[in-house]
Amino acid sequence: MSKIEFAGVRKVFQGDTPNPVVAIDNIDLTVRQDEFVSIVGPSGCGKSTLLYLLGGFLDLSGGEIRVDGRAVTEPGPDRGIVFQHFALFPWKTVLGNVEYGLAEQGMGKAERREIAQGYIDMVKLGGFEDTFPNRLSGGMQQRVALARTLACDPDILLMDEPFGALDAQTRHILQEELLEIWSRRKKTVLFVTHDVREAVILAERCVVVTARPGRVKTEIDTSSGKADGAAIEKKAEEIWDVLREELVRT
Amino acid sequence: MSAPAKEGRVPRWLVRYASPVAVLAAWELSVRLGLVDPFLLPALSSVLLRAAEEIATGDVLFHAWLTIYRAMAGFLAATALGVTIGVLTARNRYCRWFFEPLVSVGFPMPKIAFMAIFILWFGIGDASKIVMVTLTCIFPIISATYLGCSQVDRYLVWSARNMGTSERRVLWKVVLPASLPQILNGLQIAFPSALIVTVVTEMISSGGGLGGYMILAARFALSEKVFVGVVVIAVVGYALLTVFGHVRRHILAWHAESQMAI
Numbered sequence: 001m002s003k004i005e006f007a008g009v010r011k012v013f014q015g016d017t018p019n020p021v022v023a024i025d026n027i028d029l030t031v032r033q034d035e036f037v038s039i040v041g042p043s044g045c046g047k048s049t050l051l052y053l054l055g056g057f058l059d060l061s062g063g064e065i066r067v068d069g070r071a072v073t074e075p076g077p078d079r080g081i082v083f084q085h086f087a088l089f090p091w092k093t094v095l096g097n098v099e100y101g102l103a104e105q106g107m108g109k110a111e112r113r114e115i116a117q118g119y120i121d122m123v124k125l126g127g128f129e130d131t132f133p134n135r136l137s138g139g140m141q142q143r144v145a146l147a148r149t150l151a152c153d154p155d156i157l158l159m160d161e162p163f164g165a166l167d168a169q170t171r172h173i174l175q176e177e178l179l180e181i182w183s184r185r186k187k188t189v190l191f192v193t194h195d196v197r198e199a200v201i202l203a204e205r206c207v208v209v210t211a212r213p214g215r216v217k218t219e220i221d222t223s224s225g226k227a228d229g230a231a232i233e234k235k236a237e238e239i240w241d242v243l244r245e246e247l248v249r250t
Numbered sequence: 251m252s253a254p255a256k257e258g259r260v261p262r263w264l265v266r267y268a269s270p271v272a273v274l275a276a277w278e279l280s281v282r283l284g285l286v287d288p289f290l291l292p293a294l295s296s297v298l299l300r301a302a303e304e305i306a307t308g309d310v311l312f313h314a315w316l317t318i319y320r321a322m323a324g325f326l327a328a329t330a331l332g333v334t335i336g337v338l339t340a341r342n343r344y345c346r347w348f349f350e351p352l353v354s355v356g357f358p359m360p361k362i363a364f365m366a367i368f369i370l371w372f373g374i375g376d377a378s379k380i381v382m383v384t385l386t387c388i389f390p391i392i393s394a395t396y397l398g399c400s401q402v403d404r405y406l407v408w409s410a411r412n413m414g415t416s417e418r419r420v421l422w423k424v425v426l427p428a429s430l431p432q433i434l435n436g437l438q439i440a441f442p443s444a445l446i447v448t449v450v451t452e453m454i455s456s457g458g459g460l461g462g463y464m465i466l467a468a469r470f471a472l473s474e475k476v477f478v479g480v481v482v483i484a485v486v487g488y489a490l491l492t493v494f495g496h497v498r499r500h501i502l503a504w505h506a507e508s509q510m511a512i
Contacts, residue, residue, distance in 0.1 A: 057408045075411040087405035091427045091504045101413030104423075132504040152413055 004031040010062035025213035034186040038199035041209030080154030084161040086145045088133040095129040101152035119147040139170035196239045300474040316459040324383025325444040332388040336395025357389040379451040387440035394436020398429025
């Protein structure tokens with residue numbers, strides 16, 4: 001059975017303007033258990049909105065999203081999300097942030113501390129447990145956000161341009177770390193990005209979304225040739241060619 | 251004042267407090283040189299001597315305590331009510347519909363106009379003064395809380411919801427901590443007016459306190475005693491604001507700008 005199903009998903013933003021904005025129109029997409037899927041598309045095409053709908057943060061205007069066959073109605077820790085700008089709680093320390101979800105689910109202090117420590121070590125932030133987020137670099141903050149989300153042990157990982165706000169070197173390192181984490185504990189990952197190389201390097205399948213209103217334009221298999229630099233460039237070029245048509249339209 | 255002390259011989263505190271020290275020195279000198287009538291402006295030294303006597307008898311301390319008590323009681327009541335109303339106004343549209351026009355009319359209004367009515371309602375004792383302080387302080391607190399609570403980053407709320415926090419608990423777990431800097435700004439703005447209004451109400455109606463102390467001294471033409479009152483109010487105000495600043499910095503240790511310029 002498929003893990004995630006988008007069926008005729010539509011999202012219209014009413015806003016204050018007289019003309020409602022159709023962000024997403026009639027998206028159909030199926031994601032298998034433990035699959036790593038990237039979503040690329042022109043900016044403003046609603047690819048982040050797709051994640052927010054699956055996360056349960058926004059209401060659907062039409063269609064349905066199912067996880068394990070059940071319709072999504074509200075947010076839940078089974079679908080962990082990492083945002084582009086980290087969204088860490090600035091009043092909590094690194095440890096406090098990573099522990100947060102476990103505490104909210106009623107876990108005892110000693111147990112959640114141990115689990116949180118494990119994830120802090122995993123993202124290589126040992127020694128920063130008592131530091132507040134505003135003292136950390138962007139890359140470190142995003143590591144905290146990743147640890148915080150992973151600590152809740154979600155089945156599904158939603159990543160909304162998580163490395164978009166970071167410099168090239170940090171991004172490269174975090175990409176490798178994410179792949180390593182994913183290979184160790186399998187999760188179903190939906191990864192939104194505007195970087196086609198990133199999509200090729202990370203994902204098994206790349207979904208290209210059209211300019212607004214967003215629809216699925218095409219899907220490209222990116223599961224093979226990960227170790228081969230030339231193959232990655234070729235695949236990225238292929239995605240670019242599809243994407244370029246959409247970029248021209250915006 | 252951030253002028254760096256270039257010469258090691260000038261004490262740091264003198265550089266930092268140069269302007270108040272200069273004013274105090276000018277005050278003392280102008281009386282000593284006979285430029286002003288010592289009845290209208292007694293010398294600083296004689297005011298301080300008089301202050302020492304008043305403190306020794308405990309008289310001025312008693313009045314200072316009354317003033318602090320009224321100011322703090324009114325301020326704390328305004329904090330409790332103001333934060334509650336501010337949160338409700340930000341989170342509930344019926345509350346917004348109800349309170350928003352009241353706050354827009356009430357904020358700029360000179361609240362002291364209600365003093366006569368409050369004396370009528372609550373008598374000339376503590377109650378009318380404390381209510382007056384509360385009414386004055388509550389508007390900046392409501393306004394700051396409302397602003398803080400309605401500008402909370404939606405991604406913070408989503409993060410909490412994502413990790414299992416219910417819609418209701420979001421208020422406690424995210425909205426209030428996230429708007430704490432703004433709420434404390436509101437309190438810091440309201441705080442000086444608590445002292446001002448307390449002293450003014452003490453001048454208007456009897457019942458002691460530093461305001462009453464000064465008015466009484468003025469009636470008996472004890473100019474030094476009036477100035478003692480001024481000095482004590484200045485010290486009390488500065489001390490309370492310093493304590494407030496420390497508490498604020500402690501609570502907001504996580505915040506980037508843990509000190510607001512005021």
